[in-house]
């Protein structure tokens with residue numbers, strides 16, 4: 001079955017993989033996404049790091065909770081670090097590495113992204129039938 005596509009600024013986009021517009025992401029604002037159907041969609045979030053964008057599975061390596069207990073809030077107030085709202089773990093935006101908290105030394109699971117036509121997409125290399133890490 002083919003997935004819906006759209007041509008934007010000369011780029012053909014797989015609409016199933018679109019997360020958000022690049023302009024929606026600011027240094028202080030992350031964006032959650034859920035892609036894929038059924039009982040086990042891929043749940044993650046994207047953050048802006050300078051001119052780049054990084055994506056991670058929304059699962060803390062400490063106790064496996066979603067990071068945004070406060071829905072949609074993934075960052076410290078100054079936007080410098082990723083914050084897990086459950087027990088306060090702090091992660092680097094660039095690498096997902098935990099720099100403080102109960103899972104210091106561990107890392108978030110990254111997801112590959114593509115930027116095309118001004119949109120942030122889940123990369124074609126990410127298999128939606130077998131995402132990198134399923135989230136309960």
Ligand code: FES
Nearest residue numbers: 060062063084087
């Ligand atoms: S679940 Fe994230 S710090 Fe405990």
